[in-house]
Amino acid sequence: MKKLVLLLASLLLACPAAALADEFQVAVAANFTAPSKDIAAEFEKETGHRAVLSFDSTGNFYAQIKNGAPFTLLLAADSATPAKLEEEGGAKPGSRFTYAQGALALWSAREGYVDSQGEVLKGDQFKFLAVADPKLAPYGAAAYELLDAWKLTAPLQSAQRIVTGNNIGQAFQLTESGQAELGLIAWSQVCRDGQLSRGSVWLVPADLYSPILQDAVILKSAADNAVVQAFADYLKNSPKAREIILSYGYTLP
Amino acid sequence: MLLTPEDWSAIRLSLKLASVTTVLTLAVGAPLAWWLSRGEGWWRRFCGAVVTMPLVLPPTVLGFYLLVFLGPFGPVGRLFGQLGFRLLPFTFSGLVTASVIFSLPFVVQPLQNAFEALGERPLEAAATLGAGPLDAFLTVIVPQTRPAFLTAAVMGFAHTIGEFGVVLMIGGNIPNVTRVLSMQIYVYVETIEYARAHVLAGGMVFFSVAAMLVLQILKPRREKFAQGRI
Numbered sequence: 060m061k062k063l064v065l066l067l068a069s070l071l072l073a074c075p076a077a078a079l080a081d082e083f084q085v086a087v088a089a090n091f092t093a094p095s096k097d098i099a100a101e102f103e104k105e106t107g108h109r110a111v112l113s114f115d116s117t118g119n120f121y122a123q124i125k126n127g128a129p130f131t132l133l134l135a136a137d138s139a140t141p142a143k144l145e146e147e148g149g150a151k152p153g154s155r156f157t158y159a160q161g162a163l164a165l166w167s168a169r170e171g172y173v174d175s176q177g178e179v180l181k182g183d184q185f186k187f188l189a190v191a192d193p194k195l196a197p198y199g200a201a202a203y204e205l206l207d208a209w210k211l212t213a214p215l216q217s218a219q220r221i222v223t224g225n226n227i228g229q230a231f232q233l234t235e236s237g238q239a240e241l242g243l244i245a246w247s248q249v250c251r252d253g254q255l256s257r258g259s260v261w262l263v264p265a266d267l268y269s270p271i272l273q274d275a276v277i278l279k280s281a282a283d284n285a286v287v288q289a290f291a292d293y294l295k296n297s298p299k300a301r302e303i304i305l306s307y308g309y310t311l312p
Numbered sequence: 313m314l315l316t317p318e319d320w321s322a323i324r325l326s327l328k329l330a331s332v333t334t335v336l337t338l339a340v341g342a343p344l345a346w347w348l349s350r351g352e353g354w355w356r357r358f359c360g361a362v363v364t365m366p367l368v369l370p371p372t373v374l375g376f377y378l379l380v381f382l383g384p385f386g387p388v389g390r391l392f393g394q395l396g397f398r399l400l401p402f403t404f405s406g407l408v409t410a411s412v413i414f415s416l417p418f419v420v421q422p423l424q425n426a427f428e429a430l431g432e433r434p435l436e437a438a439a440t441l442g443a444g445p446l447d448a449f450l451t452v453i454v455p456q457t458r459p460a461f462l463t464a465a466v467m468g469f470a471h472t473i474g475e476f477g478v479v480l481m482i483g484g485n486i487p488n489v490t491r492v493l494s495m496q497i498y499v500y501v502e503t504i505e506y507a508r509a510h511v512l513a514g515g516m517v518f519f520s521v522a523a524m525l526v527l528q529i530l531k532p533r534r535e536k537f538a539q540g541r542i
Contacts, residue, residue: 084486089502096503113485114499122376126383128402128484228502248504 082109083287084129086120088136090227090245091159091273094307095134098300102293108286116226118195124149124278131281132291134158134273137197141276154277158294159309161271162246163201163263168237170259177261180211180241188215189222189239191230198227201268202243208267250308265310272312314511321488322496322512329404329479329492330472333411337419337468338461340412345423346449364421366414371477378410378482402484407492410482411472418467426460427453459530470523474516 087095092114099110115123117135124130124144133150135141138157144150165180167173179185191199206212215221222238224230227245234242243263249256275294281287294300301311315323348360366374382400383389389399400406434456438448454461476494483490485499493512500509 086484089498092499093503111487113487113491114502115480115485119372119481122379123401123481123484126379126385126401127389127399129486130484231504232501 081107081286082111083131083281083284083290084111084113085290086124086128086130086133087112087114088117088120088134088273089114090136090161090247091134094159094247094303094309097303098294101299101303102290105293106286106289108290110290129280130278131284131287132275132277134275134294136273138272138274141274144276144278149279151277151279151282154282154291155274156276156291156295157272157312158275159273159304160312161198161201161273162265162308162310163198163205163268163271164244164246164249165261165263166234166242166244166249166258167240167260168235168258169240170257172240173259173261175261177263179261181209185220185240187220187222187233187239187241189224189230189233189242189244191224191227191244196226196230197271198230198243198245199223201263201271204268205243205263245308247308251306253306253308270312273309316508318487318491319496319508319512322491322493325404325488325491326473326493329407329411330469332408333415333472334465334469336408337412337415338465341416341419341464341468342423342461344416345420346427346453348420349424349427360424364417367417371414371475372481374414375410375478375481378413378478382406382409382482401482402486402490404489407479407483407490410478411475414475414478415468415471418471419464422460422463422467423457426457430456462530463527466523466526470520473519 085095085099092112095112099112103109113130117137117140120128120130120133120135121140121144124133133141133144141150141155145152145155165173165177167179173179180188190202193199193203203212206215222233224233227248230242231244231248233239234244246260246262249258249260275291277284277287277291304311344359344363348356348363379401380386381388382392384393384399389401392399398405400409430453434452435448438452443451474494476498479490479492480495480498483492483495485491485495491499493516497509497512497516500506500512
């Protein structure tokens with residue numbers, strides 16, 4: 060009986076370790092879905108190790124990690140969540156780094172609607188401007204910094220011309236469907252291979268809003284995992300990963 | 313290629329999840345609905361309210377509480393840890409557990425209504441003929457309320473296929489393990505691959521209409537049943 064219990068216990072202990080040898084689970088903020096798939100594919104080609112990617116909002120990931128989720132690495136959509144995890148002891152100390160920086164864009168699904176200086180935002184021809192909720196999304200907060208700087212927040216709000224998406228994905232959908240003529244969205248949502256994919260855009264100058272930092276952190280459970288460390292290094296330093304990140308419309312610190 | 317291997321994996325997972333959930337929910341829900349339909353005490357009403365709760369709670373709230381409750385620091389998670397079991401969140405079993413809980417009202421309600429409509433007489437008749445309670449339930453009640461069982465099964469199955477918020481929270485969106493169809497659509501929408509999202513979402517719309525159509529076809533029989541013609 061004792062032997063059987065020992066055998067079962069060792070099996071239970073051995074299973075996760077065996078699964079971690081080649082495969083490791085990475086929590087990726089939904090806005091970084093496409094580039095992370097490409098980077099994971101390149102990493103697998105070069106090393107044979109496979110990053111299994113999960114996509115969700117950063118807030119959900121935080122709740123899941125606090126409740127025992129099997130993730131080894133978090134690629135967050137902000138810098139606050141990884142910092143909080145590190146502070147609370149849920150992450151490997153000193154493993155936090157910025158892997159991408161977001162760029163804010165004023166975008167319309169219509170060709171030629173947005174001018175090269177963003178002057179359209181000050182005019183009356185558009186009925187609705189879509190932004191992400193500033194309390195929930197860093198891009199939303201950045202959008203309001205621009206509106207505040209241009210003293211547009213109060214007039215647009217009192218005219219009820221601002222529509223709010225829960226996250227940057229929803230703000231994009233509101234604009235993409237044409238319900239809002241303009242949207243303050245992420246450049247990465249409309250950028251393919253470094254070019255505007257469709258519609259018209261004004262890239263908001265970086266000095267008009269605080270940097271949108273997306274930070275990564277290695278989680279406590281993988282503190283001694285060399286493969287996860289290798290993937291984090293690959294994401295941070297390899298020319299291939301940096302090229303992919305830039306091609307999707309992010310900048311690098 | 314209309315569907316990718318990941319799509320097929322998500323579809324398989326969703327069908328597996330919905331099938332297992334439907335069977336388990338019926339197994340739990342039928343006795344529960346029977347008990348709820350046989351009396352009025354405050355304790356029974358309280359249980360009825362708890363069973364109905366997933367209908368009104370936002371899915372992410374339900375998912376969050378399940379995560380906390382079943383996770384390593386929650387009461388159920390601690391018990392599981394002490395017994396040496398694997399924790400439920402982020403596993404297929406966790407998805408099944410969550411799905412049974414949020415599908416329960418969809419199964420219990422039609423059954424409870426049918427049991428209440430049935431009244432005491434069939435059971436009394438069965439008892440006078442010498443049938444025990446379980447025997448009477450299986451040979452008298454179940455055949456007479458078959459349409460309600462079908463409604464319950466279709467509703468439970470369809471609702472499990474369509475659920476997103478709870479399974480995202482409790483499952484962690486892990487490919488081949490917990491990434492069901494609704495999460496695969498979410499991934500496509502996030503990567504702005506709308507064409508692929510449309511294929512899956514369109515399939516789901518078709519499936520939902522088909523499921524509701526089945527219910528509509530069953531409906532005349534239920535009405536006849538209510539009028540005592542079956």
